Amino acid sequence: MxxxxxxxxxxxxxxxxxxxxxxxxxxxxxxxxxxxxxxxxxxxxxxxxxxxxxxxxxxxxxxxxxxxxxxxxxxxxxxxxxYIGPWLPEPVIEEEEEEDVTLPLMLALERLSPLERAAFLLHDVFGLGFEEIAATIQRDPAACRQLASRARTHVREARPRFQVEKERGLEIADAFFSASRSGDMTALGAMLAADVSIHSDGGGKRPAAMRPILGFDRVLEVHKGLAAMFRKQGSTLVRTAMINGLPGFVTREGDGELQTTALQIEDGMVAAIYVMRNPDKLRHLH
CATH class of the missing domain: 1.10.1740 (Rna Polymerase Sigma Factor; Chain: A)
Structure with missing residues (x-):
């Protein structure tokens, strides 16, 4: 041939x-x-x-x-x-109605050993039997069962407890974009959970917080400062979308680069905000 x-x-x-x-x-x-x-x-x-x-x-x-x-x-x-600052997985725009692995779960997977991660994903996400997993990772089935069980214990808290419907989630994302860019802190504050957090990944290539920002007051204070910057430099909505299984939006910022923001929503409130600014991790979105 x-x-x-x-x-x-x-x-x-x-x-x-x-x-x-x-x-x-x-x-x-x-x-x-x-x-x-x-x-x-x-x-x-x-x-x-x-x-x-x-x-x-x-x-x-x-x-x-x-x-x-x-x-x-x-x-x-x-x-x-x-790596410089918090590490987040590259944003993937999901078109399907439901996503099996959300961004918080992917972050939890980062704390597992490679073998635990493989056993958990292949069994709990992709539905493979332990015999096939054993042949894949070259361990016996009993060991694979233990690996998956340990992994499950570690990631249990990262599973979404209150899955928001896609349409409602995208409505919240759209409202979040409008309030954060216009500087309407009353509207923005009404969306935030008391223990809300911001996680931003600039990879040392663009400005981003070096540590997670925790708590309602600090998150609101950060957004007050950001709103003033957005008014001067601009921030244009490209689209709302499901990003790594979470509702969010893609924007073009004042420096001309893309940015993604994904919102973890619990009980109808924004519990965590994940912002990707590292241009190396956004290339595929262009």
Missing amino acids: TGDAAHRDAAASFDPLRPRLARVAYRMLGSVADAEDVLQEAFIRWMRTDRSEVREPEAFLRRTVTRLCLDQLKSARRQRET
């Missing part, structure tokens, strides 16, 4: 599975760019494989992608130890 023919043959079986494989890779890594690199490497390996011997291509490729992600996580952990 010629090179072009081999590429077409491999792509014919790989491409229909790409969206599902991308979901696994992104949820393992929290990075769109790293997930794309993993998928590219998985495709190269798929092209070199004797595909006539593979009975279940999806299981084979999911196994390949997961193992590549486990390797990637080792170097990613070292990089995050020197």
